[in-house]
Amino acid sequence: MINDDLSVPAQQQKHWLAFPKPGSGKYPFNNQFSQVSPLRQDGQHLYPVPDALALIDSTYCDQQDLYLVLRVCNQGSATLQDSLPLQFYQNDPITTAAVPYGDPTFLPVRVTPDACVMLTVRLPLPSGGTLWGLLNDNGTGATPLQVATDLPLSFLPECDYTNNLFSLNITAPGVDPDLGPDTVLCAAATKLLSVGPDYARYRWQDGSTNSVFTATGPGIYWVDAWDICGNKYSDTLNIASAPPLLGNQTILLYPGQPVVLGGQTYTQPGIVVVTKPAPGGCDSVITYTLEPGALPEDPCDIKNTPCVTFEILGISQNAKKQKTYRMRVTNNCANKLVYTTFQLPNGMTAKQPTTGTTYTAPSGRQYEVRNPNHAPAHSIRFKTIGDGIANGASDIFEYTLPAQADPTFIYTTVRLEPQMYVETHLNVFGCVVEQAANRLEDAAQIRSLDEPNWSGKLRVYPNPASDLLFVEKHTEALLDATLISATGQVFKTVRLTGSTTPLDIAGLPGGVWFLRTAEGGVVRFVRM
Numbered sequence: 001m002i003n004d005d006l007s008v009p010a011q012q013q014k015h016w017l018a019f020p021k022p023g024s025g026k027y028p029f030n031n032q033f034s035q036v037s038p039l040r041q042d043g044q045h046l047y048p049v050p051d052a053l054a055l056i057d058s059t060y061c062d063q064q065d066l067y068l069v070l071r072v073c074n075q076g077s078a079t080l081q082d083s084l085p086l087q088f089y090q091n092d093p094i095t096t097a098a099v100p101y102g103d104p105t106f107l108p109v110r111v112t113p114d115a116c117v118m119l120t121v122r123l124p125l126p127s128g129g130t131l132w133g134l135l136n137d138n139g140t141g142a143t144p145l146q147v148a149t150d151l152p153l154s155f156l157p158e159c160d161y162t163n164n165l166f167s168l169n170i171t172a173p174g175v176d177p178d179l180g181p182d183t184v185l186c187a188a189a190t191k192l193l194s195v196g197p198d199y200a201r202y203r204w205q206d207g208s209t210n211s212v213f214t215a216t217g218p219g220i221y222w223v224d225a226w227d228i229c230g231n232k233y234s235d236t237l238n239i240a241s242a243p244p245l246l247g248n249q250t251i252l253l254y255p256g257q258p259v260v261l262g263g264q265t266y267t268q269p270g271i272v273v274v275t276k277p278a279p280g281g282c283d284s285v286i287t288y289t290l291e292p293g294a295l296p297e298d299p300c301d302i303k304n305t306p307c308v309t310f311e312i313l314g315i316s317q318n319a320k321k322q323k324t325y326r327m328r329v330t331n332n333c334a335n336k337l338v339y340t341t342f343q344l345p346n347g348m349t350a351k352q353p354t355t356g357t358t359y360t361a362p363s364g365r366q367y368e369v370r371n372p373n374h375a376p377a378h379s380i381r382f383k384t385i386g387d388g389i390a391n392g393a394s395d396i397f398e399y400t401l402p403a404q405a406d407p408t409f410i411y412t413t414v415r416l417e418p419q420m421y422v423e424t425h426l427n428v429f430g431c432v433v434e435q436a437a438n439r440l441e442d443a444a445q446i447r448s449l450d451e452p453n454w455s456g457k458l459r460v461y462p463n464p465a466s467d468l469l470f471v472e473k474h475t476e477a478l479l480d481a482t483l484i485s486a487t488g489q490v491f492k493t494v495r496l497t498g499s500t501t502p503l504d505i506a507g508l509p510g511g512v513w514f515l516r517t518a519e520g521g522v523v524r525f526v527r528m
Contacts, residue, residue, distance in 0.1 A: 048078035049159040050113070052135045054086070054166050057118065059200055061229035066125040068168070072107060072135075073116035076159050080111040085138040085154050088123060092132055093143045094165060100139040101131070125229075128171045135164035170228040173198045177225045179237035184218075186242050186282035191215045193237065199225035215239055244275070247286040261288055299328070300431035303412075303424040307333035310412050310424050313396065316434045321403040322351055323433065325410070327426075330394035335416035337388030341379040342399060343411035344372055345459075346522060350380045351400040358385070361395040371399075376423075377411050377524055388417070409463040411524060425463050425526060458496075458515060464526035467506040471496055471515065471523075484514045 055071040074080040084107035091098035102123045111117050123131075136152035137145070145151065151161040158164075177195030185191055194212045195202070203224045204213045215221050215237075222236040251259055258267045262274040269290045276284040299311035309330040317323045331337050344350060353359050355371040359382055366385040373381035380399050389395055401407075413423040458481070459472050473479055476498055483491040491513075494503060505513075508527045516522045 049076050050074050050078045050080035051076035051159045052080055052084060053163050054133060054135055056168055059228050059230055061125055064125050066123045068121045070119045070121060071116050072111060072119050074111040074113055077113055081156050082107055082110050084136060084156055087134050087137040087139040089132045090126060090129060093134055093145050095144055098143045104138045126170045131168045131170050133166050169197060169200055171198045172227040176233045177223055177235045179235045182238040184242040185239045187217055193221060195223055195225055200228045201226050242282050245282055245284040249286060250289045250291060253290050253292055266290055301426050303426060305422050305424060308414050308422045310426055312426050312431055315431050322400050324398055324400040327397045328394055329414060331389045332392055333416060334390055335420055336390045337384055338415040338417055339381050339383040340414045341373055341381045343377050343379045345405045345407055346378055348402060348405055351402055363395055365395055376413055408459060408461045458523040460523050460525045464528045465505060466528045469503045469505045469525060471501045471503050473499060479517055481515050481517045484516060
């Protein structure tokens with residue numbers, strides 16, 4: 001500061017004092033500050049200093065002119081003098097080499113501490129983008145400006161220049177903001193609402209002015225948005241309270257295996273409703289149906305084909321040494337099951353179920369029984385009554401053989417709609433025969449082989465076989481047998497010696513073959 005005689009005073013003059021007394025409105029002392037205000041040891045300003053801040057109050061357009069109504073406030077401890085400059089740019093003058101947009105505007109009046117004044121600025125209407133304003137800048141500086149060292153670009157210092165920059169989006173969307181369709185929300189959940197940054201200013205239902213708003217629970221939310229020309233756009237969102245999440249689940253109750261639901265233990269079938277609280281307020285209400293279930297059975301042999309899975313679930317033997325075979329067939333294809341067959345020893349008839357009867361599987365499905373069945377092999381057949389199993393469904397079939405029957409392999413087939421056949425061989429090597437109560441009483445059978453003539457009876461293993469097939473017969477006597485293809489072509493005759501004869505089949509083409517003795521015994525095998 002300079003005295004009237006152009007000398008420099010030793011201390012800054014008290015320019016804020018009115019003379020001859022407070023309230024006179026006369027300030028004879030030099031009212032120009034030094035650029036850098038002296039500081040105390042604690043970092044606070046030694047002398048009172050102003051601090052300018054600009055807030056956008058409103059905007060409007062007139063023809064090709066843009067009018068900005070600004071609220072200029074003084075957050076400092078000394079009066080903000082008039083002639084404070086304000087320069088606009090179309091790029092950020094702090095980070096880019098921005099070019100001044102229009103001439104600088106000057107504050108026409110003083111602003112006392114903690115007070116504000118309204119300032120209207122007229123500019124040519126920009127085509128779009130962002131408009132930047134910088135207080136205490138007269139447009140003469142080289143951009144980008146360093147706030148700490150380049151400001152002020154006037155003779156009016158402040159205590160803080162970091163809050164002198166402000167910006168305004170001048171893109172005109174021309175459409176209403178979109179909060180999305182009405183929705184539901186859990187009582188304690190939140191949802192972020194956004195209308196995008198393309199409007200000049202915003203006002204939410206609670207008075208907040210950001211472009212985003214966090215909805216806390218159900219309610220009615222609305223936003224007003226103005227573009228650069230002052231056109232108002234609005235949208236409203238109704239968020240209803242979300243209903244509880246409902247679910248249904250079936251649980252099988254196995255013997256000795258209780259289930260715990262909602263902290264309670266259940267051992268009997270019934271309906272249980274459990275409410276599970278959720279952190280967001282949307283509780284889950286699940287209805288459990290408890291049904292009795294049987295423990296899963298572990299098969300002792302299993303064969304998988306592209307459509308059908310065949311399993312031996314178990315073999316039990318009663319006091320009369322009659323074995324009951326428990327078989328499961330699973331149809332994984334969409335073609336429904338027409339029938340399934342299980343090979344019987346040659347010339348034998350299953351003790352149960354008898355031919356012409358109806359077999360009811362554990363699932364409740366029913367099957368017509370043919371015992372014996374003669375095609376595609378000597379077997380017992382279960383034919384579907386009604387719709388057959390498909391798409392992963394399965395059924396369990398049981399049949400009981402005479403005491404002398406002890407097959408090593410079981411040739412099994414199914415027919416699927418319309419004319420699709422699937423076959424495999426199951427073996428009983430890994431099956432443990434469990435002793436069971438007498439399941440059958442003597443009854444008239446279509447054909448009884450309680451005292452068979454083993455002279456013509458054969459069995460073979462392994463089946464299927466690749467190179468070597470063992471043929472077993474009940475007598476040590478020599479026996480001639482003929483190898484016949486599936487088409488009926490005689491391949492050769494072999495001589496069976498002893499009770500077990502190894503047969504080289506490496507030269508046979510792959511497929512189904514039959515071995516027939518002169519006495520009429522026939523056994524079927526598969527050459528792999």
